Amino acid sequence: MSAPLVITMGDACGIGPEIIAKAFASGQAEGAFVLGDAAVMRRALAQVGRGTALALIDSPRDVGACPPNCVALVQARGLPVDLPQAGFGRVDARAGAAAAACIEQAVALVQAGQARAIVTAPIHKEALSAAGVSFPGHTEMLQALAARPGEAPPPVRMMLANDELRTVLVTIHLSLRRAIDAVTQDGVLETLRITDRAMRAFGIAAPRVAVAGLNPHAGEGGLFGDEEQRIIGPAIAAARSEGIDASGPFAPDTVFMRARHTAAHPGEFDVVVAMTHDHGLIPVKYLGVEQGVNVTLGLPFVRTSPDHGTAFDIAGTGRADASSLVAALRMARRLSS
Known part of the structure; x- marks a missing residue:
């Protein structure tokens, strides 16, 4: 059997363990294993209450030998x-530290060929900070962990996708004031290169x-800004x-409607590149977080996640x-096959 998917448990105080338990209980997490804490996952399984058991394994190689259900x-x-003592629905440094440790170890497993892709359950940025973790989120942490010793981290971009719309971001976890300053010609061009390569890898x-x-209005000819x-x-x-079929810039309040693909309205574009976090993510999330998937483009391995937080x-x-996690698992299988 091919290497399995690794699912990181996410923040123990949030819904990550619960949606993982539900994905397995529904039979939609085949060929995957969880990297996390046994006591926390047992708590989640008891909460879900569908008769699904926990099988502790020593190595990803043992996934195929696990009994069904x-x-x-x-x-x-x-x-x-004392991680299991962290209560639900609150920021806890213990949960932040555990989430970071799971991410770090998952990257090591995929780099060693013991896992074929990473699917990350939601983490909480305040919990990471409380634990002394310097990264503001998954994307930045994975980027740093992907770097080889002595080399600069690879340029990465966040993409949020569902069946109707894909959006890639030039800037991510910055204040809006800082994000505007971070929009540079080199940054936009690099995003377009990463996006084009990724779409081709996805089969487009x-x-x-x-x-x-x-x-x-995309600046209205310089009347509202000259960026x-x-x-x-x-x-x-x-x-x-360079041969990339990029067009625009288009007014950000209408381009997503033009790109949205449905049976009644085939999209004019395969993907939209947006300059800032909320510009790009609000349209995708508005269509329904239950099917959205976050994909980190530019990493030397596949990483997907649900498009929602710890709730x-x-x-x-x-x-x-658990629908968004199931969609993330499905996307990870497709991209790592």
């Missing part, structure tokens, strides 16, 4: 011994890339000279929907 779990090393032979502007003329337009021209407001209630 069970969650295969490798106990992550160095987790806080000639990707059509739409580029959203930064300002209202489109100074930065974004020249980056698009440079990308086109502290419903953690521990049994009401979490």
Whole structure:
């Protein structure tokens, strides 16, 4: 059998363990194992209450030998011994430390060929910070861990995708004021290159890339800002000279409608590149977080995740929907096959 998928447990105080348990209970996590804490996952399985058992394994190689209707779990090393005491729905440094440890060990497994892709359950940025972790989120941490000793981290980009729309971001976890300053010609061009390569890897032979502007109406010829003329337009021209089918910049309030693909309305574009986090993610999430998948482009391995967070407001209630995690598992299988 090929190497399995590794699912990191996420924040123990959030819905990550619950949606993992539900994915396994529904039979939609075949060929995967969890890297996390046995006691926390047992708590989640008891909460789900579908008769699914936990199978502790020593190595990813043992996934195929696990009996049906069970969650295969490798106990992550160095987790806080009192992690199961962390309550639901709150920021806890123990949960942040455990989440970071699982991510780090998952990367080591995929780099060693023991796992073929990583699917990450949601983490909480405040919990990471409380644990002393310097990375603001998954993307930045995975980027750093992917670097070989003595080499610079690879350039990466966040993509959020569902069946109707794909969006790639030039900037991610920055304040809006800082994000605007971070939109540079080199950064936009690099995003277009990464996006084009990724779409081709996904099986789109000639990707059509739409580029959203930064300002209202894409600047309206400089009336509402000149970033489109100074930065974004020249980056698009440079990308086109390299054979990338990039077009724009388009008004960000309408380009997503043009790119959305449905049976009644085939999309004009295969993917949209947006300048800032909320510009790009709001349209995709509005279509429904239950099918959205976050994919980190540019890594030397496949990483996907649900497009929602830890949902502290419903953690521990049994009401979490595992659909986005199931979609992330499906995407990881497809991209790593």
